[in-house]
Amino acid sequence: MYDLPSEFPEEPGLPDEFHDLQPQLLSRTLRLTAYSQENWFTGTDLNVYYDPTHVLWHKRPDWFLALNVPRLYNGDDLRMSYVVWQEQQPPHVIVEFLSPKTEREDLGRFYRAQDRVIDPRADQFPPPLAPVNTPPSKVEVYEQYLGVKHYIVYSRYTRRLRYFQLVSGRFQEQTLQAENPRIWLADLDIGLGIWQGNFEGVPSAWLRWCDRAGNWFLTDTEAAQQRAERLAERLRSLGIDPDDID
Incomplete structure (x- = not known):
């Protein structure tokens, strides 16, 4: 990890x-009820090195x-990248968010013309130059090199959620409900859906984890706020105004 580049500004x-x-x-x-929080890792926009x-x-x-x-990393450092041949575990779930520059790469053979992301700024983006000695495509890497069990793609432009499950070594797209689409990952006992709400002061349609019944899991901040509200209600029931407590 320390020897490989962690940033590619031209990407x-x-x-x-x-x-x-x-x-x-x-x-x-x-x-994840079956795993300790010290026994999993979530990465965001990190280089994943996959071929020794x-x-x-x-891929990123x-x-x-x-x-x-x-x-x-090694039990004592923050990761700068994720080197699969050192970690000895490929990503189990990958989520990509479509953008005008990455949609074809993110969807690979599953891309269709109707999937095109429409962005009003699209004419400002020149097409990227094709690299020499092109490595495998993103879908090929996730499917054939890494064997990712669950590949999920979401467009905030169209609010479309797509789910590709690894079946006999190949991604197969799974059918989701058109209205209120939800993904259930049985091996992790967790669901994923589109939540319309306010996160960090921004109202939008966000991807969010849920239980089998569709109940959204809370963030740490939301859980603390919920506990504070319950405590305030309890104090009021005892005739104590929580606003008077310093």
């Missing part, structure tokens, strides 16, 4: 504000979850 699809906030919500609402024979080849998922790895 298309560098994060905007949505790409900063949405991964935070995914990480802060993740609940081509050590500079990498918007968000991913790796299981059975320590929260800290």
